[in-house]
Every structure is written in structure tokens, then in C-alpha cells.
Amino acid sequence: xxxxSEDHFSNFIRHQSVFHFNLVSEECRTRWLNGDDxxxxxxxxxxxxxxxxxxxxxCRNPIGIEAKTTYGISAKNTRDIFLSYDVTFGFACINKExxxxxxxxxxxxxxxxxxxxxxxxxxxFDFDNPTGRxxxxxxxxxxxxxxxxxxxxxxxxxxxxxxxxxxxxNPHTPGGRRCQDYKVRFTCPLSFCLVHNQWS
Numbered sequence: 436x437x438x439x440s441e442d443h444f445s446n447f448i449r450h451q452s453v454f455h456f457n458l459v460s461e462e463c464r465t466r467w468l469n470g471d472d473x474x475x476x477x478x479x480x481x482x483x484x485x486x487x488x489x490x491x492x493x494c495r496n497p498i499g500i501e502a503k504t505t506y507g508i509s510a511k512n513t514r515d516i517f518l519s520y521d522v523t524f525g526f527a528c529i530n531k532e533x534x535x536x537x538x539x540x541x542x543x544x545x546x547x548x549x550x551x552x553x554x555x556x557x558x559x560f561d562f563d564n565p566t567g568r569x570x571x572x573x574x575x576x577x578x579x580x581x582x583x584x585x586x587x588x589x590x591x592x593x594x595x596x597x598x599x600x601x602x603x604x605n606p607h608t609p610g611g612r613r614c615q616d617y618k619v620r621f622t623c624p625l626s627f628c629l630v631h632n633q634w635s
Contacts (some may be wrong), residue, residue: 462546463494463546463547463548463549463551463552464544464545464546464547465489465492465493465494465544465545465546465547466492466544466591467503467542467543467544468480468485468488468489468492468493468542468543468544468545469505469540469541469542469543470484470485470488470489471484472540473528473530473537473538473539473540475530476529476530476531477518477527477528477529477530477531477532477538478526478527478528478538478539478540478541479525479526479527479528480502480525480526480527480541480542480543481519481524481525481526481527482495482497482522482523482524482525482545483525484525485525485543485545491588491590491624492590493545494545494547494548494551496522496547496548497522497545497546497547498522498546498547498548499522499545499546500520500521500522500525500526500543500544500545500546501543501544501546502520502526502541502542502543502544503541503542503544504539504540504541504542505539505540505541505542508539510526510541513539514533514534514535515528515533515538515539516528516532516533518532522545525543526541526543528541552590552622553625554590554622554623554624554625554627554628555622555623555625555627555628556620556621556622556623557584557585557586557620557621557623558584558620559595559618559619559620560572560577560581560584560585560618560619560620561597561616561617561618561619562576562577562580562581563576564616565614565615565616565617569614570614570615570616570617572594572617572618572619574587574589574592574621577619585621585623586621586623586624586627588624589621589622589623590622590623590624591621591622592619592620592621592622593619593620593621593622594617594618594619595617595618596615596616596617596618597615597616597617597618
């Protein structure tokens with residue numbers, strides 16, 4: 436869902452009171468999903484359970500699956516043995532099968548059929564600045580400030596720095612590290628695009 440190419444940043448056009456949302460057409464991948472942890476019997480990230488837990492973010496018939504630990508190590512680079520790691524069932528690591536007696540905590544990313552990702556992107560929003568405690572571009576805040584331009588249940592979010600603004604020192608971060616100024620945009624469900632791609 437994340438695309439850093441500036442050529443793809445023009446998917447939202449505003450002209451007078453008309454909002455145009457263009458369809459997204461690129462590889463269809465979910466965000467990282469983590470619906471279980473290794474307590475009890477193990478860490479099971481099954482497709483049916485992911486759909487139940489993340490109904491707007493998991494597809495029913497994925498064509499690819501990736502797994503990594505919650506701290507970023509690819510599943511294939513751990514010593515865990517997996518009961519399942521495929522697109523039919525999903526991912527499963529059982530504690531009693533592990534030499535250490537416990538699985539790592541995993542999250543999965545699904546590659547889905549292209550029709551699952553039919554949707555649209557908003558324009559970039561930069562409402563807040565990194566003064567005070569930091570830069571907050573929250574969904575609730577943006578919905579209030581830009582009604583009808585932001586969907587309430589986006590399927591993805593992208594963030595990038597506003598290069599012209601540069602960095603501002605944030606005294607509330609450890610060591611007073613600098614917090615950059617960010618802008619965000621959202622990928623919204625197709626239903627939102629169709630309703631709002633008209634005169635408001």
C-alpha cells in the first residue's frame with residue numbers, strides 16, 4: 436500500500452467544491468496484522484480469524500503471506516517450527532513444538548487479489564506542526580477539520596516529511612531529539628470514493 440514515488444502522489448484533485456478520488460492500482464498488500472500472541476497453545480494467525488478480527492484489512496483468498504516477529508525478524512530467520520505457513524490456513528506456531536517451549540510473537544502481511552484493494556487515495560494532509568510535544572496528524576482530528584475528505588475507516592495510511600519545513604527540536608523526546616514535520620494521506624474503501632466523487 437505504501438508507495439514512495441512522487442509520480443503517484445497526484446491521485447487526489449480538488450476543484451471548487453468537487454472532490455475527485457482516483458482508484459488505486461498497484462500490488463495489493465495488507466498492513467501487518469497481529470491477531471494473536473504466543474500465550475496458551477501458541478501464536479495462530481489463521482485467515483478466518485484475521486478476517487474476523489480485521490474485517491476491512493484481511494482478504495478471504497490471499498495469494499501470498501509473509502510473517503515476521505513483532506520486533507521485525509523474518510519468520511524464516513527464527514528457530515521456530517511452524518505448523519502452518521501458507522495462504523490456505525494462514526500462520527501457526529505451536530509452543531510445545533519449539534525447543535525453547537514458546538513461540539515468538541508474530542504478525543503477518545497478506546498479498547490479496549487486486550479487486551480487494553479497489554479504493555482511492557485522499558490528498559496529503561498536513562494539519563499539525565512539530566511544535567510542543569510533536570506532530571499529531573490523527574484521523575479523528577483530520578475528519579473534523581476536513582469533513583468529506585477523509586474516510587472514517589481507511590484501509591491504509593502513508594506518512595512522509597514535508598521537506599520544505601525541515602526539522603523542529605522536540606524537548607519532550609529523549610535527549611531533545613528533533614521531530615520532523617509530517618503529512619499523511621489515506622487509502623479509503625471504494626464505497627467512500629463512489630459516494631464522495633460528486634458535487635458536495
